[in-house]
Structure formats: structure tokens, C-alpha cells
Amino acid sequence: MAKSPEEEHPQKVFGWAARDSSGSLSLFHFSRRENADGDVTIKVLYCGVCHSDLHSVKNDWGFTNYPIVPGHEIVGVVTKTGKSVTKFKEGDRVGVGVMVGSCNTCETCQQDLENYCPKVIFTYNSLNHDKTKTYGGYSDMIVVDHRFVLRFPDNLPPDSGAPLLCAGITVYSPMKYYGMTEPGKHLGVAGLGGLGHIAVKIGKAFGLKVTVISTSPAKEDEAINRLGADSFVVSTDPAQLKAAMGTMDYIIDTVSAVHALAPLIGLLKLNGKLVTVGLPNKPLELPIFPLVLGRKLVGGSDVGGIKETQEMLDFCAKHNITSEIELIKMDYINTAMERLAKSDVRYRFVIDVGNSLSQ
């Protein structure tokens, strides 16, 4: 008979979980493995609320395995390290992002692209090597293979730095891979939410001209005056779209709702690249003619490997890039999820796990 979540492993832990696709979260007692030789045990201080957490608790993508403890933007402090761990010691401030394991041997893993390993183990809603479920950062502590733990830079605040662990790497990685780092070039950022606002900051740090593309005119003031964007295009305004046609070298599309690609493709210059990092739950319509006539491309990108995630954290520390957050208590999470569903957050909720998660 399968063991209950509380009995599965030797260390008792607790967190908040969703039990069904209503997505409603509540206190959940479970357990985690002992700290093995290669493991690091982390007391969780803060955990960002990623839109993927919302998609997952509601089973929007159809593969949620309940009960689910979300959370993959985790910042905490090391409380224990295994015998073979040299990179971390007790008291270190660390982060854990979207994955906690991979096969470690395939070509993809050898190239520091663990996120694309066919056997990648996600921080939650995945299966460990021992086939037990992984549970995420909406919990008091987590045990992670040292190879998937990030060193969290001292000068990055742990609360507003937490979202970098998913949102940050999600936009940083494609910007590097697709060559969106040449100073003076023009980057469009579609969608000004958790991902989008960080893309603006990182884009500016690369020396790019940045235009925010959004359906909400109300976000213009923030985009320009607070986040540093150079300009703003309301994507539902045909005149604004027309004026911006063929002006952008690249676009990062962070929008996770189903939306039209044609206007975005039109904004690209010749050889322009549209990279989609949001995950709509249905296919999008892709017009082919404009791709052929302008040798344009639409690519995807999914977080980044551990090495690159560390590089991103160090880059953000150097440029003082953090997320704009609303710090919440654990028991606010269901309200936060409702507000997130309506994009009512500037721009990431972060749970003060260390101070507000209790049994």
C-alpha cells in the first residue's frame, strides 16, 4: 500500500497544498527525505508566487498530481549539508528554482542545460529519482541535491530577489540564447507582469532600447517612469501598432493567455525574433507569410540551466535588479491567487514563509 505523504519520508514538514482543481490551498502535513551525502537542507524564508503555481493548482495544463505544494522561487538559509557538499555551508543564503534534479549524464545535462533534460525533475508536481513526489517552496523546509542549489548573492534582498529564480531566468536565458544583448538594439516586451517587468529591467541593463507592449494603457506610467522602459505600445490600438511596425529587433512575449501573434510579428524588423516564454493552454495562430517575407522566427524558451541561473543571479546582483513585489503572509495565498488570476499585482506576490508559515 502506498505510504501517506506524512509517512513517505523520515523528516516531518508542513506547507500549504491544493487538493483538487478548485486550486484552493490549505495547511498540509507531509515529509521530506533525510539529507543525503549530496544534499543541502534549506529553511525556507521567502517563496515567490509564479503564475505557473496558479496554472498548476487549477490543473490548467492537465498534468497536476494532487495534493500539490507549489512554489519554485525559493530563498532560504542552509541548515545542513551532506558529506560530499563543498559549495555550501550552514548559514549560507541560497535559492532553489524550477528544478531539483535531472539525469546528470545526457548530452543536454553535460551542456549545463538541465532544464531541457528529458528526465528533468521539477521542484513540484514531479517525481524524484526514488519515484516519490516533489513538493515545492510553500513549505517550511526543503531538501535539495547540491547541484540544483543556487548561491544567493549577499546584496540581493531575499524577498524581492526570490522571483528571479523563475521569472528572472525565464527572460534572461532567451535574451542570451537568441542574441538579444547588443547595446542599442530594440527589444519589445509583451505583457507587463511578473516576467515582463523583469525583462524590462534586464533589457535596460544590457543597454537595449525597450518598448513595453501591453493591452493596459494604465501601465504606461509605471513602465516608463518606474521600470525605465523607453516607450509603450498599446497592442489593442491599431494606430500605435502601425506606427511601431518593423521597428523591433526582438520581442520577449511573456503573455500566458491565448493571444494574437500576427501583430507582434509585424512589429519585428527583418530577421527579427519573437520568443515566447508564456504558456497558453491552447495553440496560438501563426501566420506564415510574414515569417517568410521577413525571415523572422518564433522561438520558445523554458527557464535555464543551473549554471546560467547562477550567472543571471550574479548579473542581477551587479546591476541591482530585483522584482517589484507585494509581500504577503502564508494565509493570504488564496486571495493572492484570485488577484493573480486578474493580474492584480505589481508584479509578483512573495510569501513571507519564514515569518508567517506555521502549523
Add this chain to the structure above:
Amino acid sequence: MSNEQEHPRKAFGWAARDSSGVLSPFSFSRRESGEKDVTFKVLYCGICHSDLHMVKNEWGFSTYPLVPGHEIVGEVTEVGSNVQKFKVGDKVGVGCIVGACRSCDSCTDHLENYCPKQILTYSAKYYDGTTTYGGYSDIMVADEHFVLRIPDNLPLDCAAPLLCAGITTYSPLRYFGLDKPGMHVGVVGLGGLGHVAVKFAKAMGVKVTVISTSPNKEEEAVKHLGADSFLVSRDQDQMQAAIGTMDGIIDTVSAQHPLLPLIGLLKSHGKLVMVGAPEKPLELPVFPLLMGRKMVAGSGIGGMKETQEMINFAAKHNITADIEVIPIDYLNTAMERLAKADVRYRFVIDIGNTLKARS
């Protein structure tokens, strides 16, 4: 002014008069050789599927009467006073464009095919405001910049299709880096473009798999064209077995078709390049694009420098199209057969021997 009187030189060809697409003899005129112009007697002209789309106005911008043909080869009869590259008697060709602005970034980068002011070989407006007429005609006059040299060892009739089909498939193999020995590239659709793509890719040292809806093309693909393997796209088992095996795919199909199975065939970081242009948008499944960091791009013909490079490459590797030579009188039947993909793999009109002006 009538078509016959517009210019000083009498010319003769076949034109479509309306969107029925039916072609018939047509007397018109061409300009005298300007100082940079090359005049040549047309010997052969390939029938591109675009010719069929255009005579029927399927893309909505045809101007009638319309003389198609942009895979034109012949022999120089006259050169303008300032022509540097060609002399009388040279074997030459003209492809899809006969003009461009010559000063924008695209033109300066030898990408005249992406110049916003490019002038198509037929059904477009030349610098002097007159309509351009294509190669289903007895003579051509073109600016030397847009004329290609055909090396002596390439037979003219089966070299003609290289001028569109050849460059259309050669250019993306180079630009998207799908030309490295040992790579595995898929070619979707075994028609005019597809069969030439197979030959080019093989000459570049690439392993080639043809992906087709027609099982009966397998023998040709493998034994005659040199493809390494063949996948029937409607066969789930075959497609499943090939998942994640291709570095890139050149998709030549211009009908509506699903992208999801093709994206599945790509390895991580793989590239699906569309060179066929379906009229309506296709469905783009976003999850697989992200999970494998894959991309869908478009590509359209190539610039003049690259077109010459492609012809020289073809000459070096003895690459020509597989053709069915037809007399001009067969033209309408050929168009009907082309609409049903009933040709192996390009019709080429024997202009030199069969197009005679009616008195």
C-alpha cells in the same frame, strides 16, 4: 498605351488575362537595353508553383495581363554600354526579382530579396512605372545586378528551377546553420522545392529524411534523390519513432498542415523553417516549442550574391532539378497537373524551340 506599344522592342509570350488562370499567346514589348541592362534570348523557363498561385490571383495582388515565369535561362544577345559582368553569348538566368532600391540596409547586405522596394520579375511595377513581365516569353531585359551566370557544366533546362526552387531551399540551409556534416535535416514535401532541398542537403554532408504524405514517393526519395530515410507523416508509428531526431526541418508544403508533429520530430534547440507559404495561419502549439527551446522560422528566396553562390555550388556538385520539359502549347495542361502535384518534380518550358510569335 497598349502592351505592344509601351516599349520600343517587340516581345511575345503567354499571359493570363484574368483569375481563371488560363494562359494564351500575348504580344507585348520590352525596353531597349539601358546602360546597365542585359538582353537575352530566353531558352527555358521553369514553372514555379508561385506562377500558378499568381495566375489565379490567390495572393490577391496579381495584375493582368500577367506573364509569369521567374526561373528563366537563356543566352545573352545584347549588353548595355556600362555592363561589366556579361557579354554576348553568355549563358545567364534571372530569378524572382529584377530590381530593388540598392541603398537600404538589406540591399547593402546583399539581401535584395528583403528590400521593402524589391521589384518582382512579373506582375510588379518597374522603376519606370511599367509592369514587369516574366519568363514565359521570347526575350528578357534585366539590370545586370539581377542577372546570374550559369556555369557551362550545368544543362540549361534542368538548371532553370534553381533560380527559385534552388535558392529558396539553399538559403535557409545556410542561414539557419543546417548545413554541417553529420546533422540530420528533414524535408517536408517532395515537390519542386523538396527534391532540390534533398540534393543540396546531401551535398552539404547532411543526413536527410524526407517527410511526405505519399508513401509511393519513398523509392524515388531514397534510391534516386539520395535521401537517407523516409517518413510517412500520416503514419503515427513512424512519426513516433522519429521523435526528437532532427536538427532542422525545411518545410516546403504550402497547403494547410499541422505543425505539432513536425515540432515533435525536432531535437531540442531544433529549427523548423517554412519556405512554403500557406495562405491561412497555422496552429502553433506553444508547450513543445518552449519545452525543447525550438523555433519556427520563415525564409524567402535569397539575395543576388547568395543566388550566384548557390548556382556555383550546384555546378560544383552537379545538382540540377528533375524536370519534365514541355512545349509552350502544353502550358495550361501543365498548370492543371501542377495543381494536383502531378509532376516529377518541375515542368520546364522549352521556350527556345516552341515559343514562336504568331504573325
